[in-house]
Amino acid sequence: MDNYSVFDILGPIMIGPSSSHTAGAAKIGKLARKISGNDFDSVLFYLHGSFAKTYKGHGTDRALVAGILGMEPYDERLRGSLKIANKKGIKVKFVETDLGYRHPNTVKIVFYKKGKKQDEIIGSSIGGGNVIITNINGYKVEFTGDYPTLITRQYDRPGIISKVTAIFATNNINIGKMKVNRKGKGQEASMVIETDSEIPNEAIKKILQINEIISARAINLRKKEV
């Protein structure tokens, strides 16, 4: 039995009509933007399962676009997000597809800049506006964005994990969850670390100075803020 906050029961404040198809979709879009950064000019959305079947009626398309534009699930501009994207010169396209054995409310978001693929992120909306990111650029991951999260790409070498976690320790940041994945022995690898407190820019700078690190990005957003 989980301990529910009263605001899990009465909430979230959201743009309708569906916590999973609208609020959750906006949240996935926003997380994808945080993962990829805001340097893109076109975005392709591959919709899977119930997302593919009902996205128009639930405004899933508008919610996803609102998310990649940086809007929150309660932002009233969400309804007009397609026009806003158009004005900003961001091209969006929706493709109904089958992503295989996945949660029925799943989307693959691919960011492009000048025709060049930037990042590919897969996320699922798992109910009540809660979401989970399951894949980044081919790496299996698993995080919700409810905690501050560090995502890195690095070369698979001995000691790399301790170098990163040492920086967390000196910044007094406690690690809640951690997942490491790699393409193969000694090849490119990925790390996702969820923490209990925000990850400051100085820590990211230090992590980027580590030789084996290819990229590092922090997602600092908290869910249960009062």
Add this chain to the structure above:
Amino acid sequence: MYNTGYELLKITKEKKIKISDVVVQNECKVLEKSESEIRNKMKENLKVMIESSKQGLDGEIKSISGLIGGDAKRVNDYINTKKTTICGNTLNKAMARALSCSEINAAMGKIIAAPTAGSCGILPASIITSAEVLNLDENAMINALFTAAGIGQIIAKNATLSGAEGGCQAECGSASAMAAAAIVEMAGGTPEMSLNAAAIALKNILGLVCDPIAGLVEAPCAKRNASGTVNAMLAADLALAGVKSIIPFDEVVEAMYNVGKSLPHELRETALGGVAATKSGKEIENNIFDK
């Protein structure tokens, strides 16, 4: 922390406080925040509820799919132009407000999931209308929302609030039970009466299936928000009159969960059964998605 209605009641008796007090005190511990911070956050929720229950009364709201809209205004106009109505002004006003929230939700407006987006009209309509009848202020409505949330916490812990898991009884049924308990406290009833009201409301909708036409949170959802609101209000009045639920609240919650689990998946938000699977339901689905 209270895991059941029984435990919640025990705390109110030992400390001689209201359900809303117990819920607020617990929340301060859970979120590690002060009472005023938590009350302010609930006040934000109430603001959105008031707004969404009002918007549909004067202007005609149309859903994104075009399936529903305008019924809140229809009912509001009906009260304003008819001298006598069958259910009277209070119930009609409450139904109009519930419809308004549901229509705003379907039109991609701002709402509070209470406990879900599909059942977002029941709690605002019940609480705002009861406050009007009882001549109570904003503070009383905020307290009522905490009482309602406490009932919701117990249902979430021991059963489910999701239509995909338990059918409409888990969404509109829970919202109705939450609202019933809250109204009782607003009207000065005892915590026992609140739990009786919640039990009665939930029993009245036991077994209700989730069968959204075309899979959209529109029909029959909006009208079930209207009926769920009336159900909450009648359960509150019954309890305030001294009527008891023969089966205790906790056992009703357990029964709701068991009924939900025994519903076939066609009747749990898949749009494969119930009115969604009727000839007209299927035609509507084809028309919406062939556009």
